Amino acid sequence: MISVVQSLLQDKEPLVRLKARRLLAPGDAEKVPPLPEAQADARNSSLVDQLLSERGEDGRIPQDAYRKWNGPHWVLYTLAELGLPGGDARLVPLLEQDLEWLFSEQRIGWVTQRTRKAGGSPTRACGTMESTTIFSMLTLGLADDRITTLVERLLEWQWPDGGWNCDMNPSAGISSFHETLLPLRALHLYAGKSGDPRVEQAVERAAEVFLRRRLYHRLKDNSIMDPAFLQTHFPRYWHYDVLGGLLALAECGKIHDARCKEALDWLGYRQLTGGGFAADARFYHHNMQTSGGSLVDFGRIGKKAANPFVTIDALYILNKAGRLSLQ
Numbered sequence: 001m002i003s004v005v006q007s008l009l010q011d012k013e014p015l016v017r018l019k020a021r022r023l024l025a026p027g028d029a030e031k032v033p034p035l036p037e038a039q040a041d042a043r044n045s046s047l048v049d050q051l052l053s054e055r056g057e058d059g060r061i062p063q064d065a066y067r068k069w070n071g072p073h074w075v076l077y078t079l080a081e082l083g084l085p086g087g088d089a090r091l092v093p094l095l096e097q098d099l100e101w102l103f104s105e106q107r108i109g110w111v112t113q114r115t116r117k118a119g120g121s122p123t124r125a126c127g128t129m130e131s132t133t134i135f136s137m138l139t140l141g142l143a144d145d146r147i148t149t150l151v152e153r154l155l156e157w158q159w160p161d162g163g164w165n166c167d168m169n170p171s172a173g174i175s176s177f178h179e180t181l182l183p184l185r186a187l188h189l190y191a192g193k194s195g196d197p198r199v200e201q202a203v204e205r206a207a208e209v210f211l212r213r214r215l216y217h218r219l220k221d222n223s224i225m226d227p228a229f230l231q232t233h234f235p236r237y238w239h240y241d242v243l244g245g246l247l248a249l250a251e252c253g254k255i256h257d258a259r260c261k262e263a264l265d266w267l268g269y270r271q272l273t274g275g276g277f278a279a280d281a282r283f284y285h286h287n288m289q290t291s292g293g294s295l296v297d298f299g300r301i302g303k304k305a306a307n308p309f310v311t312i313d314a315l316y317i318l319n320k321a322g323r324l325s326l327q
Contacts, residue, residue, distance in 0.1 A: 003275060004274060004275030004276055004311065004315070005020065005024045005025070005315065005326060008020035008024065008308060008311065008312060009021060009024075009025060011308055013045065013047065013308070014038070014041035014042045014044070014045045015042050015045050015047055015048070015082045015083055015084065016308045016309070016312070017038060017041070017042075018038045018039065018041070018042040018083055018085070019082065019083035019309070019312050020308075020312055021035075021038060022083060023312055023315075023316040024312060024315055024316060024319070024326055025326075039085040042083070042084060042085055043084065043085060043088060047082065047296050048079065048082075048084060050295045050296050051070075051075050051078060051079060051295060051296055052075070052090060053295060054070060054295070055090075055093070055094075058093060059090065059092070059093030059094070060072070060093045060094065060096075060097050061075065061094060061097065064101075065097050065098050065100070065101035065102075066101060066129070067291065068237070068291045068292050068293075069235075069237060069284055069292060069293065069294050070288065070293060070294070070295055072094035072095070072097040072098045073097075073098045073101070073129075073132060073133065074132075074237065075094060076091060076094055076095060076098060076132075076133070076136040076140065076142075077132045077133075077135065077136050077235075077237070078235055078296075079091070079136075079140060080135055080136040080139035080140050081234075081235050082309075084140060085141075086139070086140050086141025086142070087140075087141040088140065088141075091140055091142060092142070095133075095136075095137065095142050098133055098136075099133070099146055102129065102130065102133060102150065103146075103149075107129070111123060111124065111125045111157075111166075114166060114168050117168050118167075118168045118169065118170050118172070119170045122157070122159045122160065122165075123156065123157040124165065124166050124167060124168055125153070125157040125164060125166055126164070126166040126179055126238075127154055127157060127158075127163075127164030127165075127166075127179045127180065127182065127183040128164075128178070128179055128181075128182045128183070128238040130150040130151075130153050130154055130183075130186075131150075131154060131182040131183040131185070131186035131187070132182055132186070132238070133150060134147055134150050134151060134154075134186035134187070134189070134190060135182060135185055135186040135189060138186070138189045138190065138193065139189070143193075147190070151187070151190055151196075151199065154183050154186075154187060154202070155198060155199070155202055158183075158202055158205065158206070159173075159175045160173075161173075161174060161175050161209060162175065162180075162205030162206050162207075162208050162209045163175020163176065163177075163179065163180035163183075163206055163209040164176065164179040164180050164183055165179050165180075166179060175209050177209070177210070177225070177229070177240040177245070178238055178239055178240045179238075180206055180209050180210070180240075181210075181236075181240045181244055181245065181248055182238065183202075183206060184203060184206040184207060184209075184210075184248045184252065185247075185248045185251060185252075187199050187202050187203050187206065188203050188248075188251055188252040191203055203252055207248075207249060207252060207254050210245050210248070210249065211249070211254065211257055211259045211260070212259070213225065214259050214260075214262050214263065215229075215242050215245045215246065215249075215259075215260065215262075215263040216229045216230065216242050216245075216263065228241070228281075229241050229242050230242055230266070231280035231281050232270070232277065232278065232279050232280050232281075232307075232310050232314075233279060233280070233281055233282055233283055233310075234279055234282075234298050234299070234307060234309040234310050234313070235283070235284075235298065235309075236283065237283050237284075239283055242263050242266065242267070243267065243310065243313055243314065243317075245263070246260065246263055246264065246267060246317045247313050247316070247317055250316065250317045250320040250321065255317065255320050255321045256321065256322070260321070264317075264318070264321050264323060267314055267317065267318065268318065268323060270314070271314070272304070272306055274306060275306075275311075276306025276307070276308075276310075276311040277306060277307065277310045277311045277313075277314040277315075278300075278301075278302060278303050278304065278305055278306060278307055278310065279298075279299060279300070279301050279302075279307035279309075279310045280301070280302075280303060281301060282298070282301055284298075
């Protein structure tokens with residue numbers, strides 16, 4: 001496994017090198033550049049330049065904050081997922097755009113309206129929205145006091161079964177995997193910073209949403225919830241797949257739970273001959289005139305071609321699970 005890690009540590013893309021260094025680098029790796037140099041290279045990456053290329057003179061992106069995937073909300077998330085080093089001043093105007101939208105009457109009114117149409121409690125809110133920003137603020141070193149309001153919203157909106165959902169159907173009583181994945185990751189990060197026991201409890205409840213279903217099985221008949229869950233992607237944006245579920249559980253220390261075994265077996269079987277892992281599909285396209293357009297290509301797609309970002313996630317998960325050694 002060391003050979004594939006060394007390949008990632010020497011990848012032509014600085015963000016791949018830095019992310020591999022942070023998550024995978026063996027303690028005795030020799031050809032890893034000094035950390036300040038690696039961080040500087042990552043900040044100057046062409047991927048970063050492309051993602052920020054639509055900024056105006058005021059540093060803001062002239063798009064709706066939530067526009068998929070080139071609005072400020074999703075640009076910040078993508079940079080966080082790529083592992084851009086924290087404290088980049090170029091991101092402050094984008095964060096302000098994002099928070100202006102999240103703190104707007106439009107955002108809260110949307111949640112209130114959906115909840116009312118569904119007949120009241122539980123709150124019908126897309127937990128991905130607040131949680132994506134929490135994740136970005138913490139990962140990119142942009143957190144300030146406003147993050148506590150976003151966290152409080154998630155705590156208030158958590159459903160009785162431990163997750164989140166924005167489904168207006170009054171009969172909907174089960175959380176959405178899509179809407180619960182990012183809150184789990186974001187609240188785990190926040191719990192580590194704050195030590196708030198309420199947040200820690202919310203993380204435990206959210207993790208159970210996935211663990212009870214062994215990451216992709218229905219409770220009622222053990223069938224596969226959605227075949228698309230068994231495809232790999234990068235970035236996932238607000239979508240769920242099993243790779244993302246395993247990543248979240250690895251991050252919050254739940255990967256050794258016996259209910260992860262089947263999903264870990266599935267992931268292990270997917271490893272390619274050279275040690276990498278493929279991205280089966282993508283949630284973006286390159287037509288910037290329509291929603292879902294990306295300014296960036298995140299690597300090869302196809303079952304026989306290793307994708308560096310999927311490979312890093314997969315190796316990190318398997319290493320945390322004790323299924324391979326990077327030392």
